[in-house]
Amino acid sequence: MPSIHDFATWEPVPRLLRAADAENIAAPGGYVAGRIGRHGSSLPMPRRRPQPGRALQIEDMQDEFDAVERVRGALADAGVDDISFAAEISRDGSAVLHLLHPSPAAEPGIGNAHPGSLILVEDAVPEPWRRLPEPVPAAVAAPSVDPASLERTLRERIPDAIGATEAEIAAAEARLGVVLPDELKVLYRVTRARWEDRGDDYEAAERVSDAVGCELLSLDELYIADAPSRPSPWKFAAMKAVGTPPDAAVQGLVGSPGWIVFGDNGGGDLLADSLTDLVSNGLGEGRRGPRGDQPPAVARVNIGSLSSVEAAVHPDLEVLSIGVWEGEPLSLAPVTGLPRLRTLTAYPGTLADPLEIADPLPIVALANELLALWDRPPITRTTLEGNLGPVA
Structure with missing residues (x-):
């Protein structure tokens, strides 16, 4: 079995992905990214349709199955649970494959090679998980x-x-x-x-x-x-x-x-x-616990909820989520200085100032800069090169 760091181990994967979207991958700045783990995978390929009148069979996806299993076998041999990748493939078939080994200080992102949350302090947990109950000395059993x-x-x-x-x-x-x-x-x-x-x-x-x-x-x-x-x-x-x-x-x-x-x-x-x-x-109508993910502590600005960042402003605001948005990019100036604001998420293109970064490699580099500032383990990157030959 070839090593996880041999191009031969990976070759069927970029070959499949190129066949699925050759034009976009070969375009200037084009790339394809995904993740393969010992218990699952995420490859950016269109969902295959079965032949009319029957369900999708294993043999319909045998090439994808074989390519993933080849990598999984190498992962098992290396004692690695999960690995992300980004591939650049030129029109002549030359390929550069970047393997991204996860850091214990970075949670995986969803689906592709982008890293998720960075844990800058060992064993840190989100603020709601640190909350302890307020003492209630006068509490007594219910009647x-x-x-x-x-x-x-x-x-x-x-x-x-x-x-x-x-x-x-x-x-x-x-x-x-x-x-x-x-x-x-x-x-x-x-x-x-x-x-x-x-x-x-x-x-x-x-x-x-x-x-x-x-x-x-x-x-x-x-x-x-x-x-x-x-x-x-x-x-x-x-x-x-x-x-x-x-x-x-x-x-x-x-x-x-x-x-x-x-x-x-x-x-x-x-x-x-x-x-x-x-x-x-029993449990009658409305007999469920209180929810904390509601205004004013949590605010959502999108086409189906709040119509502006200004509408989210409140001294108790902790979480601001900016979702699908059809208007001009939004400014965060209205929430600057709020005493309890700790979490911001925003869809690409919804904010007026920050630049959108789609390629996972610059994001990994930025993540490693942040991890280095806190003396945390980096996301390691291994680059493999090979040639897939011209498109058939």
Whole structure:
């Protein structure tokens, strides 16, 4: 198997890409870029259409499959998970292939060779992930908390469930480092929710989920919902804001050392006054957690939302997103000096001053300049040269 740094390993890839768009790639300044990883790939090729009357088959894409697998084999041999590339191919077939090895300080971009977010400080996380709960010394249990009623209801609904022993509950508390609330203890005394207790009876699992109002984790799977347990790439997490309306029962945070995860509904956070309330009444209309990605903390300027940067100005503005825009490029002057503004994203061509850079190589060079200023590992670049021959 040729090395990942042999042109022969890569040759089928630029050959395929040239066949898909030879004119644009061979034009002055033309290039093609993509990414291949051990578990996926992104090549800028048009989606192939199957023959009329049948679905797309593996053999219809065999050349692409073989080209990618050849690179993947070399990645595996080199112990590399993912690599990006940019190729310049002239009309006579001479090709220059730039391989971009990822830096641990740079998240991958979406789809192509462009780097994503740069992590300039080791183990840094976005601001919403650093928020801790505000102390509420006067907080008390909701009036709906009723362990006795909760136990009766659960035993009526799942009479054959196997409950946890006091020793098992104590072991879970020791593992978590917290004392379980009385309602949770009641819940797991009724059912410890282990799969081995149900055998292959999936209907039994559904009965437990229906009884509780969510997909219940077993006692052994309980965990604390702190920020590290809910990771997110910077490009998404930095676009979030946390907020708590004045009448909210729960603080709008990513995580908290006081939150114990015991279930999942597969579609978002649950909000109920208590476990007793959840089991007795379920999730009614509007019973979901507070959202923080709303104005004034997060503002979106685009053809379907705010019509100007001025409309986004607010002392609490944290995130400004400028999307699809049909008018003149926008100025950022109105938001200059806002005390909490920390994140800006803008589609190419929407800003009046910054220049648009499409080619990934100058972006990689700029990213490495920034990483060097912070003494962070660079994105390494290896250049390979070869010849694909003239277009057939």
